[in-house]
Amino acid sequence: MLPRLCLLAAALAIAGCAHNSTESALEVGANQVQLRQIQSRAFDTTDKAKTLRTVIATLQDLGFVIDKADLELGSITATKLDGYALRMSVTVRPRNAKQLLVRANAQYQEAAVTDPAPYQAFFGSLSKGMFLTAQNVD
Amino acid sequence: MRLLALCCLSLLVVGCQTGIPEDALALKPDSLERRQLESRRFIGGKEADILAACSGVGQDMGFTIDESETKLGVLVASKTREASDAGSRFAMAVLFGANAANSMDKSQKIRLCIVVKPVAGKEGQEWVVRATFQRMVWNSYGQLTRLEGLSEPELYQQFFEKLSKSVFLEAQKI
Numbered sequence: 001m002l003p004r005l006c007l008l009a010a011a012l013a014i015a016g017c018a019h020n021s022t023e024s025a026l027e028v029g030a031n032q033v034q035l036r037q038i039q040s041r042a043f044d045t046t047d048k049a050k051t052l053r054t055v056i057a058t059l060q061d062l063g064f065v066i067d068k069a070d071l072e073l074g075s076i077t078a079t080k081l082d083g084y085a086l087r088m089s090v091t092v093r094p095r096n097a098k099q100l101l102v103r104a105n106a107q108y109q110e111a112a113v114t115d116p117a118p119y120q121a122f123f124g125s126l127s128k129g130m131f132l133t134a135q136n137v138d
Numbered sequence: 139m140r141l142l143a144l145c146c147l148s149l150l151v152v153g154c155q156t157g158i159p160e161d162a163l164a165l166k167p168d169s170l171e172r173r174q175l176e177s178r179r180f181i182g183g184k185e186a187d188i189l190a191a192c193s194g195v196g197q198d199m200g201f202t203i204d205e206s207e208t209k210l211g212v213l214v215a216s217k218t219r220e221a222s223d224a225g226s227r228f229a230m231a232v233l234f235g236a237n238a239a240n241s242m243d244k245s246q247k248i249r250l251c252i253v254v255k256p257v258a259g260k261e262g263q264e265w266v267v268r269a270t271f272q273r274m275v276w277n278s279y280g281q282l283t284r285l286e287g288l289s290e291p292e293l294y295q296q297f298f299e300k301l302s303k304s305v306f307l308e309a310q311k312i
Contacts (some may be wrong), residue, residue: 052210056253057268060176061169062162063287065251065272066214069207081272081285086162108158121164128165 038116040103041123041134042095048074051100054129055090062125064088084109088122101137102126175291177268178298178309185254188265189213191304192252198300201250211254221246221275243283246275266312269297 045051048071055076056066064078067087074092079085088106095101104122106113113119123134180188185208192213193203201215221243249272257264271293275284302309 049210053255056210056212057255060251060253060268060270061165061173063172065249065270065287066205066212066253068205068214069210069212071207071209079272080162081274081287082162083285084159084162085285086158106158106163108162113158115158117160118158118163121161125163125165 035114036103037137038114038119039105040101040137041126042099042101042137043130043132043134044098045100045130045132046094046098048092048094048100051092051102051130052076055092055102055126058122058126058129059088059090061129062122095137099135102134172289173268174312175289175294176270177266177312178301179257179312180265180267180305180309181263183265183305185211185256185265188267188305189252189254191301192254192267192269195297195300195304196250196252199250199297201248204249213252214249215252216247216249218245218247220244242277243275244278246273246284248273248288267298267301267309269294 043051052069052071052074056069056078059066059076059078062080063082064080064086066076066078068075068077070076075089076091077087077089079087086106086108088104090102090104092100092102102123104119106118106122127134189206189208189211193206193215196203196213196215199217200219201217203213203215205214206212251270253268255266255268256262257266271288273284273286273288274282277283298309
């Protein structure tokens with residue numbers, strides 16, 4: 001009984017993460033709305049360039065090296081190497097006449113980061129740089 | 139047998155775990171120190187001229203430009219170089235065999251990002267230039283052996299010395 005159980009457990013361990021790899025391209029998280037909330041904050045400013053510069057400075061403070069930056073698109077992509085690879089994209093776009101929406105999504109090694117805690121830490125750091133409060137969005 | 143069962147079970151449990159370190163996106167106590175190491179303040183000049191000088195210094199150091207966004211003061215460059223010299227690889231091969239030599243670091247890609255930012259309240263007059271280096275290292279088997287940011291003070295001192303000469307402005311510590 002035990003050897004069979006072992007075999008089953010081993011097979012499960014090996015096959016546990018296996019899935020059609022091309023499906024990854026179109027996969028959306030289990031709860032897209034919730035994930036968007038976790039990854040987004042609103043700031044009371046309309047200065048897109050200054051916000052993007054603050055995002056860049058914050059990422060540098062966190063040990064990232066910038067990969068790409070685009071003012072028109074309002075996007076920054078950066079990578080942190082510290083025994084691991086953490087890649088992050090941050091976009092800034094107008095939310096309404098008085099606010100900008102900042103959205104960040106991170107990829108740790110080869111998996112998307114969906115845990116709220118790292119995003120809270122990131123927006124906490126960004127708030128300090130912006131001298132503004134990061135507001136949750138619905 | 140029990141040990142085997144335990145191993146299989148633990149594999150099952152940790153199989154899909156890819157935990158991001160808790161402090162990966164939080165400011166650390168040494169963040170300010172790193173910022174000071176990686177930054178210098180320049181008084182005078184124009185942002186675009188300073189960024190152009192940065193790209194010149196990068197080229198002097200053998201970097202090729204990958205990306206730039208002058209409107210945000212960002213410049214990204216990289217270079218690929220050998221990670222260990224041929225002499226030490228030969229010595230390892232003689233002393234410990236080909237496998238040992240192959241497992242030594244072979245090539246590395248060094249990335250450099252330079253960001254020019256106006257000093258708050260002194261826009262158009264003073265600038266902070268921040269340079270950050272990081273590298274990826276591979277061994278002869280093509281395996282990634284190191285992923286790290288570079289924090290050697292000499293690296294930054296040399297970079298800013300070259301930049302000061304290039305822009306004819308004195309780099310001041312922040």
